[in-house]
Amino acid sequence: MNPNELRTVTVTRYITPLREGGSLPALAEADDDFKYVLKFKGAGHGGKALIAELLGGEIARALGFKVPELVFANLHEAFGRTEGDEEIQDLLKASQGLNLALHFLSGAINFDPVVTKVDPLLASKIVWLDAFITNVDRSYRNTNMLIWHKELWLIDHGASFYFHHSWTNMEKSAKTPFNLIKDHVLLPQASKLEEVNRECKAILTEEKIRNIVNLIPVEWLEWEGAEESPEEIRETYARFLLIRLENSEVFIKEAKNAR
Structure with missing residues:
Protein backbone atom coordinates (compact mmCIF):
# COMPACT_ATOMS: atom_id res chain seq x y z
CA MET A 1 0.00 0.00 0.00
CA PHE A 104 -11.80 23.27 5.29
CA LEU A 105 -9.87 25.26 7.90
CA SER A 106 -12.74 27.00 9.65
CA GLY A 107 -11.81 30.46 10.91
CA ALA A 108 -8.52 30.68 8.98
CA ILE A 109 -7.49 34.11 7.69
CA ASN A 110 -5.57 34.99 4.54
CA PHE A 111 -1.85 35.53 5.01
CA ASP A 112 -0.94 39.22 4.88
CA PRO A 113 2.78 39.88 4.31
CA VAL A 114 2.46 43.30 5.95
CA VAL A 115 1.04 41.84 9.16
CA THR A 116 2.90 38.52 9.40
CA LYS A 117 6.67 38.24 9.06
CA VAL A 118 8.03 34.89 7.93
CA ASP A 119 11.52 33.86 9.07
CA PRO A 120 14.19 33.53 6.34
CA LEU A 121 14.45 29.73 6.58
CA LEU A 122 10.70 29.13 6.15
CA ALA A 123 10.43 31.81 3.45
CA SER A 124 13.35 30.23 1.55
CA LYS A 125 11.79 26.79 1.78
CA ILE A 126 8.45 28.02 0.40
CA VAL A 127 10.20 29.86 -2.44
CA TRP A 128 12.17 26.67 -3.18
CA LEU A 129 8.98 24.60 -3.28
CA ASP A 130 7.21 26.99 -5.66
CA ALA A 131 10.23 27.25 -7.98
CA PHE A 132 10.50 23.44 -7.98
CA ILE A 133 6.84 22.80 -8.87
CA THR A 134 6.66 25.95 -11.08
CA ASN A 135 3.82 27.43 -9.05
CA VAL A 136 2.88 30.77 -10.62
CA ASP A 137 0.39 31.61 -7.90
CA ARG A 138 1.99 32.76 -4.62
CA SER A 139 2.28 36.47 -5.31
CA TYR A 140 1.29 39.62 -3.40
CA ARG A 141 -1.95 39.61 -5.39
CA ASN A 142 -2.81 36.07 -4.36
CA THR A 143 -0.66 34.66 -1.56
CA ASN A 144 -2.42 31.27 -1.30
CA MET A 145 -1.37 30.96 2.32
CA LEU A 146 -3.55 30.96 5.41
CA ILE A 147 -2.98 31.65 9.09
CA TRP A 148 -4.82 29.06 11.18
CA HIS A 149 -4.24 28.68 14.93
CA LYS A 150 -1.28 31.08 14.56
CA GLU A 151 0.47 28.78 12.07
CA LEU A 152 1.15 29.22 8.36
CA TRP A 153 -0.67 26.82 6.01
CA LEU A 154 -0.13 26.41 2.26
CA ILE A 155 -3.13 26.02 -0.06
CA ASP A 156 -4.03 26.07 -3.76
CA HIS A 157 -1.31 24.50 -5.90
CA GLY A 158 -3.53 24.04 -8.97
CA ALA A 159 -1.55 26.60 -11.03
CA SER A 160 1.67 24.55 -10.72
CA PHE A 161 3.24 22.30 -13.38
CA TYR A 162 2.21 24.62 -16.19
CA PHE A 163 4.30 22.55 -18.65
CA HIS A 164 1.43 20.04 -18.73
CA HIS A 165 -0.88 22.43 -20.57
CA SER A 166 1.30 22.25 -23.69
CA TRP A 167 2.79 18.79 -22.92
CA THR A 168 5.75 19.31 -25.25
CA ASN A 169 9.47 18.98 -24.57
CA MET A 170 9.11 18.02 -20.93
CA GLU A 171 12.87 17.76 -20.41
CA LYS A 172 13.44 21.35 -21.54
CA SER A 173 10.59 22.52 -19.28
CA ALA A 174 12.10 20.65 -16.34
CA LYS A 175 15.33 22.62 -16.69
CA THR A 176 13.80 26.10 -16.95
CA PRO A 177 14.96 28.70 -14.39
CA PHE A 178 11.33 29.76 -13.71
CA ASN A 179 11.66 33.52 -14.00
CA LEU A 180 8.16 34.10 -12.54
CA ILE A 181 9.74 33.51 -9.12
CA LYS A 182 10.48 37.27 -9.18
CA ASP A 183 6.80 37.86 -8.25
CA HIS A 184 6.87 35.54 -5.21
CA VAL A 185 5.47 37.19 -2.08
CA LEU A 186 8.20 35.73 0.17
CA LEU A 187 11.21 36.25 -2.11
CA PRO A 188 12.50 39.31 -0.16
CA GLN A 189 12.88 37.16 3.00
CA ALA A 190 14.30 34.09 1.19
CA SER A 191 17.97 34.51 2.10
CA LYS A 192 18.75 30.83 2.81
CA LEU A 193 18.06 29.24 -0.58
CA GLU A 194 21.33 27.27 -0.78
CA GLU A 195 20.72 25.78 2.66
CA VAL A 196 17.13 24.72 1.93
CA ASN A 197 18.14 23.39 -1.49
CA ARG A 198 20.37 20.81 0.21
CA GLU A 199 17.68 19.97 2.77
CA CYS A 200 14.84 19.58 0.27
CA LYS A 201 16.90 17.48 -2.14
CA ALA A 202 17.74 15.11 0.71
CA ILE A 203 14.06 14.72 1.65
CA LEU A 204 12.66 14.22 -1.86
CA THR A 205 14.04 10.82 -2.76
CA GLU A 206 13.04 9.16 -6.02
CA GLU A 207 10.89 6.70 -4.06
CA LYS A 208 9.03 9.54 -2.32
CA ILE A 209 8.41 11.37 -5.61
CA ARG A 210 7.16 8.22 -7.33
CA ASN A 211 4.85 7.41 -4.38
CA ILE A 212 3.29 10.87 -4.69
CA VAL A 213 2.94 10.67 -8.51
CA ASN A 214 1.35 7.22 -8.18
CA LEU A 215 -1.50 8.81 -6.21
CA ILE A 216 -2.88 10.36 -9.44
CA PRO A 217 -6.12 8.49 -10.25
CA VAL A 218 -6.34 6.83 -13.67
CA GLU A 219 -9.54 8.74 -14.51
CA TRP A 220 -7.63 12.05 -14.34
CA LEU A 221 -5.09 10.68 -16.82
CA GLU A 222 -7.42 9.59 -19.60
CA TRP A 223 -6.85 12.71 -21.66
CA GLU A 224 -8.77 13.32 -24.83
CA GLY A 225 -6.48 12.99 -27.84
CA ALA A 226 -3.51 11.78 -25.75
CA GLU A 227 -1.30 9.16 -27.38
CA GLU A 228 0.21 8.03 -24.07
CA SER A 229 -1.39 5.65 -21.61
CA PRO A 230 -2.15 6.83 -18.05
CA GLU A 231 0.99 4.96 -16.88
CA GLU A 232 3.13 6.80 -19.45
CA ILE A 233 1.65 10.16 -18.41
CA ARG A 234 2.42 9.37 -14.77
CA GLU A 235 5.98 8.51 -15.76
CA THR A 236 6.31 11.89 -17.50
CA TYR A 237 5.32 13.71 -14.29
CA ALA A 238 7.81 11.63 -12.28
CA ARG A 239 10.61 12.31 -14.77
CA PHE A 240 9.78 16.04 -14.83
CA LEU A 241 10.18 16.20 -11.05
CA LEU A 242 13.34 14.09 -10.95
CA ILE A 243 15.05 16.08 -13.72
CA ARG A 244 14.00 19.35 -12.06
CA LEU A 245 15.38 18.18 -8.72
CA GLU A 246 18.66 17.19 -10.35
CA ASN A 247 18.93 20.66 -11.92
CA SER A 248 17.73 22.65 -8.89
CA GLU A 249 20.74 25.00 -9.05
CA VAL A 250 19.17 26.49 -12.21
CA PHE A 251 16.06 27.75 -10.39
CA ILE A 252 18.02 28.57 -7.21
CA LYS A 253 20.29 30.85 -9.20
CA GLU A 254 17.26 32.52 -10.83
CA ALA A 255 15.63 33.15 -7.43
CA LYS A 256 18.87 34.57 -5.98
CA ASN A 257 19.31 36.87 -8.97
CA ALA A 258 15.67 38.01 -8.67
CA ARG A 259 16.28 38.99 -5.04
Whole structure:
Protein backbone atom coordinates (compact mmCIF):
# COMPACT_ATOMS: atom_id res chain seq x y z
CA MET A 1 0.00 0.00 0.00
CA ASN A 2 1.22 3.47 -0.87
CA PRO A 3 2.17 5.16 2.45
CA ASN A 4 0.85 8.45 1.05
CA GLU A 5 -2.61 6.94 0.41
CA LEU A 6 -5.43 9.51 0.39
CA ARG A 7 -8.84 8.90 1.90
CA THR A 8 -11.89 8.89 -0.37
CA VAL A 9 -15.11 10.60 0.71
CA THR A 10 -18.50 11.04 -0.95
CA VAL A 11 -19.89 14.56 -1.26
CA THR A 12 -23.30 14.81 0.40
CA ARG A 13 -24.03 18.54 0.31
CA TYR A 14 -23.01 21.45 -1.89
CA ILE A 15 -22.97 24.46 0.47
CA THR A 16 -21.76 27.48 -1.49
CA PRO A 17 -19.34 28.53 -4.24
CA LEU A 18 -16.22 30.05 -2.68
CA ARG A 19 -15.26 32.71 -5.19
CA GLU A 20 -15.97 34.00 -8.64
CA GLY A 21 -13.80 32.80 -11.50
CA GLY A 22 -13.26 29.94 -13.88
CA SER A 23 -12.77 27.09 -11.43
CA LEU A 24 -15.66 27.85 -9.01
CA PRO A 25 -14.39 25.79 -6.07
CA ALA A 26 -17.07 25.17 -3.48
CA LEU A 27 -17.55 24.63 0.20
CA ALA A 28 -19.12 21.18 0.54
CA GLU A 29 -19.87 18.55 3.15
CA ALA A 30 -18.97 14.87 2.83
CA ASP A 31 -20.20 11.60 4.31
CA ASP A 32 -17.59 11.83 7.09
CA ASP A 33 -19.40 14.98 8.36
CA PHE A 34 -16.41 17.23 7.62
CA LYS A 35 -16.49 20.30 5.43
CA TYR A 36 -14.14 20.55 2.44
CA VAL A 37 -13.05 23.01 -0.21
CA LEU A 38 -14.05 21.03 -3.29
CA LYS A 39 -12.11 21.36 -6.56
CA PHE A 40 -13.95 20.11 -9.63
CA LYS A 41 -12.53 18.11 -12.52
CA GLY A 42 -15.24 19.65 -14.74
CA ALA A 43 -13.89 23.19 -14.19
CA GLY A 44 -11.38 25.29 -16.12
CA HIS A 45 -8.28 23.18 -16.70
CA GLY A 46 -10.11 20.11 -15.44
CA GLY A 47 -8.11 17.09 -14.39
CA LYS A 48 -4.77 18.83 -14.95
CA ALA A 49 -5.53 21.43 -12.27
CA LEU A 50 -6.46 18.60 -9.88
CA ILE A 51 -3.21 16.77 -10.70
CA ALA A 52 -1.24 19.96 -9.97
CA GLU A 53 -3.18 20.46 -6.71
CA LEU A 54 -2.53 16.88 -5.65
CA LEU A 55 1.18 16.77 -6.55
CA GLY A 56 1.92 20.27 -5.23
CA GLY A 57 0.07 19.68 -1.97
CA GLU A 58 1.63 16.29 -1.25
CA ILE A 59 5.15 17.45 -2.16
CA ALA A 60 4.66 20.40 0.22
CA ARG A 61 3.51 17.97 2.93
CA ALA A 62 6.52 15.71 2.32
CA LEU A 63 8.77 18.75 2.85
CA GLY A 64 7.17 19.35 6.24
CA PHE A 65 4.78 22.20 5.42
CA LYS A 66 1.33 22.47 6.94
CA VAL A 67 -1.18 21.65 4.17
CA PRO A 68 -4.88 20.86 4.73
CA GLU A 69 -5.62 17.15 4.29
CA LEU A 70 -6.32 16.30 0.66
CA VAL A 71 -8.99 13.70 -0.08
CA PHE A 72 -10.52 12.21 -3.20
CA ALA A 73 -14.15 13.32 -3.35
CA ASN A 74 -16.79 11.28 -5.17
CA LEU A 75 -19.67 13.10 -6.85
CA HIS A 76 -22.57 10.78 -7.65
CA GLU A 77 -24.61 11.15 -10.82
CA ALA A 78 -27.71 12.37 -8.98
CA PHE A 79 -25.80 14.98 -7.01
CA GLY A 80 -26.72 18.59 -7.70
CA ARG A 81 -29.87 17.94 -9.71
CA THR A 82 -31.76 20.29 -7.44
CA GLU A 83 -29.14 23.05 -7.77
CA GLY A 84 -30.89 26.20 -9.05
CA ASP A 85 -27.88 27.88 -10.63
CA GLU A 86 -27.44 26.52 -14.17
CA GLU A 87 -23.70 27.18 -14.32
CA ILE A 88 -23.14 25.29 -11.06
CA GLN A 89 -25.44 22.47 -12.21
CA ASP A 90 -23.40 22.11 -15.42
CA LEU A 91 -20.19 22.09 -13.37
CA LEU A 92 -21.51 19.36 -11.08
CA LYS A 93 -22.69 17.30 -14.06
CA ALA A 94 -19.27 17.59 -15.73
CA SER A 95 -17.56 16.57 -12.49
CA GLN A 96 -19.26 13.25 -11.79
CA GLY A 97 -16.81 10.71 -10.43
CA LEU A 98 -13.58 11.51 -8.63
CA ASN A 99 -12.68 15.09 -7.67
CA LEU A 100 -10.26 16.55 -5.12
CA ALA A 101 -11.04 18.29 -1.85
CA LEU A 102 -9.06 20.05 0.87
CA HIS A 103 -10.10 19.94 4.50
CA PHE A 104 -11.80 23.27 5.29
CA LEU A 105 -9.87 25.26 7.90
CA SER A 106 -12.74 27.00 9.65
CA GLY A 107 -11.81 30.46 10.91
CA ALA A 108 -8.52 30.68 8.98
CA ILE A 109 -7.49 34.11 7.69
CA ASN A 110 -5.57 34.99 4.54
CA PHE A 111 -1.85 35.53 5.01
CA ASP A 112 -0.94 39.22 4.88
CA PRO A 113 2.78 39.88 4.31
CA VAL A 114 2.46 43.30 5.95
CA VAL A 115 1.04 41.84 9.16
CA THR A 116 2.90 38.52 9.40
CA LYS A 117 6.67 38.24 9.06
CA VAL A 118 8.03 34.89 7.93
CA ASP A 119 11.52 33.86 9.07
CA PRO A 120 14.19 33.53 6.34
CA LEU A 121 14.45 29.73 6.58
CA LEU A 122 10.70 29.13 6.15
CA ALA A 123 10.43 31.81 3.45
CA SER A 124 13.35 30.23 1.55
CA LYS A 125 11.79 26.79 1.78
CA ILE A 126 8.45 28.02 0.40
CA VAL A 127 10.20 29.86 -2.44
CA TRP A 128 12.17 26.67 -3.18
CA LEU A 129 8.98 24.60 -3.28
CA ASP A 130 7.21 26.99 -5.66
CA ALA A 131 10.23 27.25 -7.98
CA PHE A 132 10.50 23.44 -7.98
CA ILE A 133 6.84 22.80 -8.87
CA THR A 134 6.66 25.95 -11.08
CA ASN A 135 3.82 27.43 -9.05
CA VAL A 136 2.88 30.77 -10.62
CA ASP A 137 0.39 31.61 -7.90
CA ARG A 138 1.99 32.76 -4.62
CA SER A 139 2.28 36.47 -5.31
CA TYR A 140 1.29 39.62 -3.40
CA ARG A 141 -1.95 39.61 -5.39
CA ASN A 142 -2.81 36.07 -4.36
CA THR A 143 -0.66 34.66 -1.56
CA ASN A 144 -2.42 31.27 -1.30
CA MET A 145 -1.37 30.96 2.32
CA LEU A 146 -3.55 30.96 5.41
CA ILE A 147 -2.98 31.65 9.09
CA TRP A 148 -4.82 29.06 11.18
CA HIS A 149 -4.24 28.68 14.93
CA LYS A 150 -1.28 31.08 14.56
CA GLU A 151 0.47 28.78 12.07
CA LEU A 152 1.15 29.22 8.36
CA TRP A 153 -0.67 26.82 6.01
CA LEU A 154 -0.13 26.41 2.26
CA ILE A 155 -3.13 26.02 -0.06
CA ASP A 156 -4.03 26.07 -3.76
CA HIS A 157 -1.31 24.50 -5.90
CA GLY A 158 -3.53 24.04 -8.97
CA ALA A 159 -1.55 26.60 -11.03
CA SER A 160 1.67 24.55 -10.72
CA PHE A 161 3.24 22.30 -13.38
CA TYR A 162 2.21 24.62 -16.19
CA PHE A 163 4.30 22.55 -18.65
CA HIS A 164 1.43 20.04 -18.73
CA HIS A 165 -0.88 22.43 -20.57
CA SER A 166 1.30 22.25 -23.69
CA TRP A 167 2.79 18.79 -22.92
CA THR A 168 5.75 19.31 -25.25
CA ASN A 169 9.47 18.98 -24.57
CA MET A 170 9.11 18.02 -20.93
CA GLU A 171 12.87 17.76 -20.41
CA LYS A 172 13.44 21.35 -21.54
CA SER A 173 10.59 22.52 -19.28
CA ALA A 174 12.10 20.65 -16.34
CA LYS A 175 15.33 22.62 -16.69
CA THR A 176 13.80 26.10 -16.95
CA PRO A 177 14.96 28.70 -14.39
CA PHE A 178 11.33 29.76 -13.71
CA ASN A 179 11.66 33.52 -14.00
CA LEU A 180 8.16 34.10 -12.54
CA ILE A 181 9.74 33.51 -9.12
CA LYS A 182 10.48 37.27 -9.18
CA ASP A 183 6.80 37.86 -8.25
CA HIS A 184 6.87 35.54 -5.21
CA VAL A 185 5.47 37.19 -2.08
CA LEU A 186 8.20 35.73 0.17
CA LEU A 187 11.21 36.25 -2.11
CA PRO A 188 12.50 39.31 -0.16
CA GLN A 189 12.88 37.16 3.00
CA ALA A 190 14.30 34.09 1.19
CA SER A 191 17.97 34.51 2.10
CA LYS A 192 18.75 30.83 2.81
CA LEU A 193 18.06 29.24 -0.58
CA GLU A 194 21.33 27.27 -0.78
CA GLU A 195 20.72 25.78 2.66
CA VAL A 196 17.13 24.72 1.93
CA ASN A 197 18.14 23.39 -1.49
CA ARG A 198 20.37 20.81 0.21
CA GLU A 199 17.68 19.97 2.77
CA CYS A 200 14.84 19.58 0.27
CA LYS A 201 16.90 17.48 -2.14
CA ALA A 202 17.74 15.11 0.71
CA ILE A 203 14.06 14.72 1.65
CA LEU A 204 12.66 14.22 -1.86
CA THR A 205 14.04 10.82 -2.76
CA GLU A 206 13.04 9.16 -6.02
CA GLU A 207 10.89 6.70 -4.06
CA LYS A 208 9.03 9.54 -2.32
CA ILE A 209 8.41 11.37 -5.61
CA ARG A 210 7.16 8.22 -7.33
CA ASN A 211 4.85 7.41 -4.38
CA ILE A 212 3.29 10.87 -4.69
CA VAL A 213 2.94 10.67 -8.51
CA ASN A 214 1.35 7.22 -8.18
CA LEU A 215 -1.50 8.81 -6.21
CA ILE A 216 -2.88 10.36 -9.44
CA PRO A 217 -6.12 8.49 -10.25
CA VAL A 218 -6.34 6.83 -13.67
CA GLU A 219 -9.54 8.74 -14.51
CA TRP A 220 -7.63 12.05 -14.34
CA LEU A 221 -5.09 10.68 -16.82
CA GLU A 222 -7.42 9.59 -19.60
CA TRP A 223 -6.85 12.71 -21.66
CA GLU A 224 -8.77 13.32 -24.83
CA GLY A 225 -6.48 12.99 -27.84
CA ALA A 226 -3.51 11.78 -25.75
CA GLU A 227 -1.30 9.16 -27.38
CA GLU A 228 0.21 8.03 -24.07
CA SER A 229 -1.39 5.65 -21.61
CA PRO A 230 -2.15 6.83 -18.05
CA GLU A 231 0.99 4.96 -16.88
CA GLU A 232 3.13 6.80 -19.45
CA ILE A 233 1.65 10.16 -18.41
CA ARG A 234 2.42 9.37 -14.77
CA GLU A 235 5.98 8.51 -15.76
CA THR A 236 6.31 11.89 -17.50
CA TYR A 237 5.32 13.71 -14.29
CA ALA A 238 7.81 11.63 -12.28
CA ARG A 239 10.61 12.31 -14.77
CA PHE A 240 9.78 16.04 -14.83
CA LEU A 241 10.18 16.20 -11.05
CA LEU A 242 13.34 14.09 -10.95
CA ILE A 243 15.05 16.08 -13.72
CA ARG A 244 14.00 19.35 -12.06
CA LEU A 245 15.38 18.18 -8.72
CA GLU A 246 18.66 17.19 -10.35
CA ASN A 247 18.93 20.66 -11.92
CA SER A 248 17.73 22.65 -8.89
CA GLU A 249 20.74 25.00 -9.05
CA VAL A 250 19.17 26.49 -12.21
CA PHE A 251 16.06 27.75 -10.39
CA ILE A 252 18.02 28.57 -7.21
CA LYS A 253 20.29 30.85 -9.20
CA GLU A 254 17.26 32.52 -10.83
CA ALA A 255 15.63 33.15 -7.43
CA LYS A 256 18.87 34.57 -5.98
CA ASN A 257 19.31 36.87 -8.97
CA ALA A 258 15.67 38.01 -8.67
CA ARG A 259 16.28 38.99 -5.04
